[in-house]
Amino acid sequence: MRVINVAAAQMGPIQRADGREVVVKRMLALMDEAKAKGADLIVYPELALTTFFPRWYMEDQAEVDSWFEREMPDAAVRPLFDRARQHQMAMSFGYAELTPDGHHYNTAILTDRNSNIVGKYRKVHLPGHEEYDPTRSHQHLEKRYFEPGDLGFPVWRNLGGIVGMAVCNDRRWPETYRVMGLQGVEMVVLGYNTPSVNSQKNVEGPEQRLFHNRLSVQSGAYQNSCWVIAVAKAGVEDGHPLIGGSLIVNPDGEIVAEAKTEGDELLVAPCDLDATRFGKETIFDFARHRRIEHYGLITSRTGAIPPE
Ligand code: ING
Numbered sequence: 001m002r003v004i005n006v007a008a009a010q011m012g013p014i015q016r017a018d019g020r021e022v023v024v025k026r027m028l029a030l031m032d033e034a035k036a037k038g039a040d041l042i043v044y045p046e047l048a049l050t051t052f053f054p055r056w057y058m059e060d061q062a063e064v065d066s067w068f069e070r071e072m073p074d075a076a077v078r079p080l081f082d083r084a085r086q087h088q089m090a091m092s093f094g095y096a097e098l099t100p101d102g103h104h105y106n107t108a109i110l111t112d113r114n115s116n117i118v119g120k121y122r123k124v125h126l127p128g129h130e131e132y133d134p135t136r137s138h139q140h141l142e143k144r145y146f147e148p149g150d151l152g153f154p155v156w157r158n159l160g161g162i163v164g165m166a167v168c169n170d171r172r173w174p175e176t177y178r179v180m181g182l183q184g185v186e187m188v189v190l191g192y193n194t195p196s197v198n199s200q201k202n203v204e205g206p207e208q209r210l211f212h213n214r215l216s217v218q219s220g221a222y223q224n225s226c227w228v229i230a231v232a233k234a235g236v237e238d239g240h241p242l243i244g245g246s247l248i249v250n251p252d253g254e255i256v257a258e259a260k261t262e263g264d265e266l267l268v269a270p271c272d273l274d275a276t277r278f279g280k281e282t283i284f285d286f287a288r289h290r291r292i293e294h295y296g297l298i299t300s301r302t303g304a305i306p307p308e
Contacts, residue, residue: 002160002273004187006229007034007042010246012263013235014051020076023049027093028083030266035087037268040113040159042084044093045191045233046123046168047106049076052193052233053096054141055240057132064145068098072109072117081115088113090159094167094191096146097122106146108165108191112158119156122149123167125176136199138240142169153179161186161273168192171230172216174223175298181224182286186273188220189229196241210245214255222253225279227271234262251276 009030014023027044034042047053053067072095073081084091090113097107106123126148128140153176155164164180164187171190180188194213198204213230221228227250234244246259248269257267283289 003270004159004161004273005038005040006187006227006248006269006271007037007039008229008231008246008248008257008259008267008269009034009042009044010231010244010259010261010263010265010267011045011048011233012261012265013237013242014049014233016051016053016056016238018051020049024076024080026264027080030264031080031083031087031089031091033266034268035089037266039089039268041090041092041189043189043191043229043231044091045231046094046108046193047096048093048191048233049095051237052240052242054128054145055138055195055237057139057141058145064104065098067145068096068104070098070100072097073115081111084111085113085115091115092165092189092191103150104146105149106142106167107149108167108189110156110158110163110165110189118158119154119163119165120151121154121165121167122151123170124149124153125169125173127169137197137202138195138199140195140199155180155183155185164188166190168194171220171228172212174220177220177224177226177228181226181284184280185224185226186276187227187229187271189231191231191233193233194243196243206241206243209243213243213245214247217247217249218253218255221249221251222279223284225251225276225284227251227273227276229271232259234259236262251279 094108110119130143164185196206244262248257
């Protein structure tokens, strides 16, 4: 048994006017609750420090950059790093990263129990669009404000296992999990901010969004025999609803914990990393079963090309 007690720290809405200090106070309260419940690791959402600002069309780069962190940790999140070290708890959270040489990423970090950053991931699959789109009921300008991640899908040894990260839309793409699966990943942690309605198909509401969330996360876990922790920023931000539905999914693809609210809500579950072994040694023993000589199109072709 190699058990990590994992806390999925779902967060309710963050309003555009909420400062980072107010948000970090909520994150600290969740961390203290996680400690009281014996957590070894706490996972927070994508862009956990601010409202989901890609819903806003901005042209002034200074205003855009105000949503980004220039160093990590910075003053706003140092209390979180200090408390995590006191609690001897590892953590992962998402934030908007502005690098010293001016690159913008939708980033997540992973720390060890002493708040040392052991891993960084930059979101690869950016959904949405780059220019204002009047046909949409709401904007989703991640392609405007972020560059695609340049770090690939790495994994790290942490807490006695092999841990990887993803961000939001990444969870919908099987490549995300498989690249980490090919590095032996035992636990994938990810955050998401998912609008409750499809801006281009308003009959697609929260029920279907929640279904697709479960489908994507359960598939990724099962097909790579790993744990997946998926954590929402939820609720209504300045009138724009986001789904909750945070999940802890086991290597058989079964949901072991699921959020019930759209607010700050902690899920805690014991995740035995040895539970990944059976799948990795039988049905998903990649070395024995995969036939890579037939998979070439997956990396040589971007878009679909139907036959003549
Ligand atoms: N949000 C959404 C997500 O992938 C989205 C965008 C929703 C894309 C539904 C496709 C369908 O959950 C982010 N931030 O990626």
